[in-house]
Amino acid sequence: MEYFLTYLKVFAVGGFICFIGQIFINKTNVTSARILVGYLLLGIILEVTGAFKYIEEFAKAGVTVPIIGFGSNLAKGALKGAAENGILGAVSGGMTAVAGGLTSAIFFGFIFALIFKSKTKKL
Amino acid sequence: MEKERYLEYVKQTSPKTSMVRSLFLSFVVGGLICCIGQFIADMIKLAVPNISKEMLSSATSIILIFLGSFFTGVGLYDKLGYYAGGGSIIPITGFANSIVSPAMEYNREGVVFGVCAKMFTIAGPIIVFGIVASVIVGLVGMFFV
């Protein structure tokens, strides 16, 4: 039951975040890059203002899986770096925190681009 | 016919995306992808009980990015995106899709000027905004921590 409730919260919050994004896509025809940038910045703002911590406690992956989580990690890392290593940490902390995700995206992108070829859309 | 009147008519009569269907699909697919993420995190925690919080979130992201990249590679993620829209764009798998799809698209132009150079045509702004904003946050944060 406890598991079910957790997953229900994850589903509801994650779905809601995408739902809001979809409203923007429908209403304004914005491209996916703009949506992602917008949510990334939102994640940074939520982290800086301290709100992210509470949402994460409640929704877990529901808020960390959307790109908001990526933004929050960047901000969290930068603040942590600034506290520990001063100016150098402030500059490099953000990237340190997301190094795993970013590296894997570039690595898999490279490998899969060598293996697969893009195919004509079939709908 | 005057420009203004034509543009007004176009604005009013252009076919619009069906709100109910697209919002429902993006909600369901987005929610499901987050649940998959939660499931992966739970499994890792089960396998490595004393993993740190940072490592857990990093490992979960990497696995999700792998899945997003893989399904892009085999040509399924674009089909999902056609129906789910925001539901498959906004999760971190969508970020992987935005890096892998241009890399694959341009592999016919060679590895250096194709794959590597074009990899960031869509994800570039996300990475640049992310880095710049994190540096600003870090520098401003120095005065408060």
Added chain:
Amino acid sequence: MKLGERSYLFKNPAHIVCGYTIVGPKEGEGNFGTEFDYVLTDDLWGEKSYELSECKIHRETIKGALKKAGMQDSELGLMLAGDLLNEIVASSFAAREFQSAFLGLYNACATFGEALLIGSMLISAGFVNNCSCSTSSHFSSAERQYRYPLELGTQRTPTSQWTVTGAGCTILSTVAPEGREFDVQITGGTMGRVVDMGVDDETNMGAAMAPAAADTLITHFRETGRAPSYYDAIYTGDLGKYGMKLVKYICEDEGMTLPPNYHDCGAMYYTDKQKTEQGGSGAGCSSTAFNAHILRKLQRGELKRVLLVPTGALLSRDTPLQKQTIPGIAHAVSIEVF
């Protein structure tokens, strides 16, 4: 004979010898599926890239048309060709394999109309005896050039259209082909001008091109003195379902009612199940629809007088980013059976 500013009728009309089309698999499943000369099972057609595939489709279409006309490469005096790729490489690369003179054309999706206009003028004036008019487009090469990578999970807006994969070629000649009951001729036309009504949404090409199509139609009927009812059918190029509605609206507003036999090649192209939203588009849309569907009807005598109005949106990938609106163009070609 020149009529008004932009229209003309020929003293010596150009005869249409034959038409030939090659299309991709999705087009083969569409409404004209049975009428194409050759339907590919794989839109890469054994080539390494979609650009090379488009080039091959274009080349083989011209070859097929020549074969159907019973002509040798050396008998073809001139090739008029165009496509949507940067620097129209599909056409010029296709032309590498022919000995004839080559004039590369670009009017976006209206290129086929431009080719028929110029070809019929040159033939009517006696500068060439035979010429080919061909255009091609390919969904996958257009998608990466104008929009996004194929594997990116984006949604298609409800106003978007599907670029036709395929090429169509028409052979024009000074003499009528032998052994045909009906002689199909290009008897005149109206050259379009660039019209920009300020539409800036590159996913709504129908709205960008409709004013140009309406302008050309109104000009054609005014300058030739013909009524819309003169024609058995009027076909615009690739405005799509919504674009057709806009053309009717503009013409109505200018005091001209389009008859019920007004059609759009793009809107007719695919079935509803094929999820192309507004229908087909691309330089290959009007050329394949004309050569496969309309020309056959003319050759069978089912249609006697047709006005073909291919339409084009003149933008590049960068112009919308530079906040430019999308200009449109349309050319009218009058085709009659004797």
